[in-house]
Amino acid sequence: xxxxxxxxxxxxxxxxxxxxxxxxxxxxxxxxxxxxxxxxxxxxxxxxxxxxxxxxxxxxxxxxxxxxxxxxxxxxxxxxxxxxxxxxxxxxxxxxxxxxxxxxxxxxxxxxxxxxxxxxxxxxxxxxxxxxxxxxxxxxxxxxxxxxxxxxxxxxxxxxxxxxxxxxxxxxxxxxxxxxxxxxxxxxxxxxxxxxxxxxxxxxxxxxx
Numbered sequence: 001x002x003x004x005x006x007x008x009x010x011x012x013x014x015x016x017x018x019x020x021x022x023x024x025x026x027x028x029x030x031x032x033x034x035x036x037x038x039x040x041x042x043x044x045x046x047x048x049x050x051x052x053x054x055x056x057x058x059x060x061x062x063x064x065x066x067x068x069x070x071x072x073x074x075x076x077x078x079x080x081x082x083x084x085x086x087x088x089x090x091x092x093x094x095x096x097x098x099x100x101x102x103x104x105x106x107x108x109x110x111x112x113x114x115x116x117x118x119x120x121x122x123x124x125x126x127x128x129x130x131x132x133x134x135x136x137x138x139x140x141x142x143x144x145x146x147x148x149x150x151x152x153x154x155x156x157x158x159x160x161x162x163x164x165x166x167x168x169x170x171x172x173x174x175x176x177x178x179x180x181x182x183x184x185x186x187x188x189x190x191x192x193x194x195x196x197x198x199x200x201x202x203x204x205x206x207x208x209x
Contacts, residue, residue, distance in 0.1 A: 024056075028054075030054075031168065033051055034155035035052055035155065039156060039158075039164075042166035052154040067185035069149065069163060075099035079125070080129070081127070084129065091179060093201065094182065109136045112140040127148075128150045128151070129151050149162065151178065
């Protein structure tokens, strides 16, 4: 069985936001051996080695929706967090491309809730790369009534997450592709650029070496 056969074929009229080969090459659809009840609807199959395979069509659909959701907000109203080092390059370049605020590494509890802290900020949307290691940021956002968008792998719970984007949220290539797509689509939807060709970065620019 080829790699292409591990995902459902798109409808004849459908078109992915990037070529299907890019999704497969990045492993955006490869989940973990652990599966939560919430993530089951996004799983296409279980491989013989026990790894879950996410449905690429659903990933693509929800990436498009996520970009539209992000585009409702000015850059200053969004905060993206990335606890794991694998996400840092992608998240930081996403910030450079869009002007959206990011916080990499350990999130200090209270920066969304305690106005006495030097790092205090007011936001309208929190976007986390993984709600498990970034649970403190999620809790802060919930406590101040800020919606939460999250990249979720097959082992993630959806507690307090308003919008789930299913994907491999641990791999460097997967994270790089996700933030490449979201940065490009955000700028297009906001009218900053009018075509893919005007986006000044390549997918490889977002991937940690």
